[in-house]
Amino acid sequence: MRLTRAFCSPVHLLGSWGVLSVVTAALGPSALVGREIEVAVLRRAVDEARAGTGGVVLVTGEAGIGKSRLVREAALYAREAGLTVLSGRAVPQGGAYRPLVDALLGQLRDATMSESPELRPFRSALSRLIPGWSGSEAATEPAVDSVVVLGEGLVRLLRRVGGDAGCLVVLDDLHWADADSLALLEFLAGAVGTSRILAVGAARTDERWHRDRLMLNENVLALALDRFGRDDIVGLISSRLRQEESLSPGFEELIVARSEGVPLVVEELLAGLVESGALTPVGSVQHLTAESGRLVPAGLAALVARRLGSLTEDQRKVVHAAAVLGREVDWALLPLVAALDEDSVLE
Ligand SMILES: Nc1ncnc2c1ncn2[C@@H]1O[C@H](COP(=O)(O)OP(=O)(O)O)[C@@H](O)[C@H]1O
Ligand SMILES: [Mg+2]
Structure with missing residues (x-):
């Protein structure tokens, strides 16, 4: 087998174990492997939102299973369909409404929209999500549940942002989101059914978070990602290699067995094999050695260490x-x- 040009690039020669993700990031997103049903569900949700029936979809699964990759696919599809896409993510110990603030900030630096008649009464409430919008409207804010006011303001804002084609809000890493963001998302789930607004969230289920109310909300469509089967693991490996390249069977088996179907681990193991020099150019056959059999890339070790650290x-x-x-x-x-x-x- 032969190494891809990317593998031989200067980035690769830097010698870091996490090299594959660096390399693939530099090349742009690679083809999506498997997940046909999930992609179809998300595309349909986008199409429906575009036609006026919005919703909230929650993609769940363990770390490295492909949640972010899948929601990125949904974002691409939505953008091509003409929807406005806003993307945000939660972070550990992020402030209030962090994922939503993140999603809105990029889009709404221009405060002129806040002057529109339908949004003006919600300016003060919305200033919690868009700091630049703080204004003189505090006195006019209705004295009712703040989630309802903010939620209604958010729906109006997203309607306005999406216009006739609609709006997709992608919120990643929601296992780190604050309770207020989740409450707002829950409000959206009940409120966007007749609008052109789709929210797609992603969250780990191997955290305490899986017991959150959001997962149990009947208006939220949950999409749980399973581990890859053998075919998808092999598909992911070959998607990372050039067409004329293939892994020697021993290495393929090693990755199938060691990765246990987690795409991130597949990539790290492959990067580890490449990095260790275990792969050889086209035409020669590389045999599995005891050394490569013991291989646990540092990227994988770091992932486990991070998980253990939490x-x-x-x-x-x-x-x-x-x-x-x-x-x-x-x-x-x-x-x-x-x-x-x-x-x-x-x-
Ligand atoms: N269906 C897929 N097709 C191709 N690559 C994938 C797929 N799922 C995951 N990956 C890759 O595996 C790695 C981990 O995926 P990611 O979406 O970041 O996981 P998560 O968000 O669940 O932690 C990424 O490098 C991603 O590109
Ligand atoms: Mg992710």
Whole structure:
């Protein structure tokens, strides 16, 4: 097999383990692999919003499973269909309404829209999302539930922004969102059914967040992403290589087995193999060595470390105990090994 030009680029030669994502970012987004049903659902939601039936869709799944990639696909489709796309994301310890502020700021630096008659009464409420809009309207704000006022203001604003073609609001990493943002999103879910507004959120379900009310809201369409099967793993590997290239079977099997179907891990393992020099030019066959079999790229290790870093002390003990016990976790043994009681382990 031969390395892609990208793999041989100066970026690659910098020698960082996370090199593949750097390289692919430089080349622009690569083809989407699999996810046919999810893409169809999102496209339909975009088409419906464009035709006047909006909604809220929530893409969920574990870290690295492809949530951001999928919502980016929806954004591309929406943009091509003529919708205005606003994108924001939540961050750990972000301030109030962070994902929405992020989404709106890029679009609404120009405050003249706030002068329109339908938005003027909501200017003060909306100033929580768009700082430049703070104004003299505080006294006119109706004395009712602030979520309702802000929500109504947001719906009017998005209607205005979207115009005749509609508006898509993409909100990524919502597992880090503040409760107010989620309440607002919930309001949208109940309010945009007859408007050209679609909100697509993405959130991890391996965090406490999966118990959030939003997931249980009947107006929210939840799209849970599963791990890749073998075909999609192989598809992802070949999408990262040039057409005339292929991985030696041993390496392909290694990635299929080690990645457990998580696309991010597939990419990191592939980057690791490339980085380690385990791949050879076209025409020669590279055999799997004991060394490459043990390979765990630092990018992957860093991902795991980051995840572990976000756990509490007890959660970390459980993870360590589970790692000691191996793939098939014996739930009866886990509390003993972790030195915790059963309730703590289950929690
Ligand atoms: N369906 C897919 N097709 C191609 N690449 C994918 C797909 N899903 C995920 N990836 C790649 O895997 C990596 C992790 O995906 P990402 O969307 O960032 O995961 P998440 O947002 O769920 O943490 C990214 O580099 C992304 O491009
Ligand atoms: Mg993401």
